[in-house]
Amino acid sequence: MIIMVITVEELKGLEQDEVERLFNRGVEYLGFMDDAMKIVETVRSDGDDALFKFTKEFDRVDLDQIEVGEDEIESAMRDVDENLLRNLKLAHSNILEFHRRQRGRDLWMDEITEGITLGQKCVPIESVGVYVPSSYPSSALMTVTPAKVAGVDKILLTTPPRRDGSIDPSVIAAAKIAGADRIFKVGGAHAIGALATGTETIPRVSKIVGPGNVYVTAAKIYVRSMGYCEIDFPAGPSEIVIIADSSADARWVAADMKAQEEHDSMAISILLTTSRELAEEVSRMMNGSQSRIFLIDTLEEGIWFINRFAPEHLEIITENPFSVLEGVRNAGSIFLGGYSPVAAGDYATGTNHVLPTAGYSRIFSGLSLESFMKTMSVQMLTERGLERIKDAAVALARQENFDRHAESIIIRFEGDK
Incomplete structure (x- = not known):
């Protein structure tokens, strides 16, 4: 564990690329772009044949069919443990309610000056493709549910098949609970290519959302650059920043940092704290982790760092978290107080866990109802x-x-x- 004593002056002296290198942050998607481009263009030209080919090459599966049939859906719903099914429905109900509350008026018009009435009409995107990593039912809930609330006409879900050619029953169950219209056994960059350009089996969509690996992200960036379809935002390794004072419980802080590192070896967890005692206790509990702990003089220094770093997840565990929140401009999702771990939001609070990483929260919001809507200005004179x-x-x-x-x-x- 690295404990660094930093000052605002020292941090302000660093260029942004130096900050990124300091934390081994971000993924160079350009390194994967050529492969992703070739895969997408092959799918565009060869359609389903390319999907069968790439699924065999990358997933080592010989598929009989690309789409999940009704029999497999019914079987999955029977196979899912009743307790898991009940908890999927609980999580879905919270996600549904949160995104319903984001909905404003579909049409509003106001006379802004004599004889000039202006307004806005909000309509859902017609078709959306959601990408769900293998065996991540929570991501199915997070992507399909807001699309359904928005009123998207066609919601297509793609997810990689398992070695036996099946889909994890929990993903199927989550997709059906949330309201997906069709489910396909396709993963990787070739799934993005299919959704963006269409094949004999998979219709072309207007927008693709959802998390994925570097090839998925590179493919999403490529299809957007070519004008094939819109995407949500680039997403890389998961990350958390925790800002805490002496009121925080070291065990809870360490547990939240360890939870974030569970994603993969590139995940980032950072603690900013004004308490040397907390820093030292958490350091002992992390057992040599590559996470970083910064000892800061004031919470204002921590807020400055947060806005510079723009984390995917931010936990504020201080005596007055709202005073810290007031200064935060850049974060994907924010968790206030000791009883608000990121893991709760990942699964069941109702907020969305599809979030911008690698500093993209400076310019992007996380997935929301708005991600599936578009607006048209209206005027009458x-x-x-x-x-x-x-x-x-x-x-x-x-x-x-x-x-x-x-x-x-x-x-x-x-x-x-």
Whole structure:
């Protein structure tokens, strides 16, 4: 365990790339882009044949069919342990309620000035593909549920098959509980290629969401760059930052850091604390982990670091977590107080666990209802309303040499109507 004594001045002296190197953070997706591009383009040209080929090559499975049939769905629902099924439904109910509360008015219009009424119409995206890593039923709940709440017409789920060619029954159960329309036994970059460009079996979608490995992420970035479809955001190794003072329980802090490292060897966990005693206790409990503990002078220094680092998960375990929260601008999901571990949000609080990593929370939000919606501006003008802005619109149109734009306004006030 590394305990570092840092100051705001020292951190401010580091360039962003130095910060990333300091934490071995981020994945160089460009290193995987060529392979992902070739896979996507092969799927685009060869369709289902490419999916069978890549599934055999990468997953070592000879598939008979790509889509999960009704018999397999019914069998999975029978095979899932009753207690697990009950808990999947509990988690789903919380996720459903949280995302329902995000929904605003589908149409609003207000008169902003005399004769000019403006508004916005919100509609769901027509089709969405959700990618679920193998044996992650929670990700099925997190991706399908908000899409269903949004009113997406077609929700297609892809997930890698197991060695026997089947899908984990818990993923199937979660997908059906959440409302997926179709489920496919395809993983990796080839699944992204199928959703983005379409095959004989898998229809092309408008947007792809969900977590995946570096090849999945590289493929998502590629299909977006080519205009094949939209994506949610790039996602890399999981990460947590915990900011804590002397009121925090060292055992709980260490447990949360260890939980984050359970994802994979590239996961990042960081503790920022004003308490040397807490830092030393947590360090002893971490047993040589590669996580980092920073001893800071003030919580304000910690807030500065958080906003610079922009973590996927942020736990605030201080006497007054709301005062720290007030200063936070960059984080994927925030957990307040000692009884709010990240693991709770990963599964059952109802918030979404599909979140931006590697600093992307500076510019991206986590998955939400909004991820599955688009908006259209609406305007309605009376004669008086158009007259009020006529001169401004005509002047700007002529400034840009669009005389016909100007004429389309002027004509309404000349001659017979």
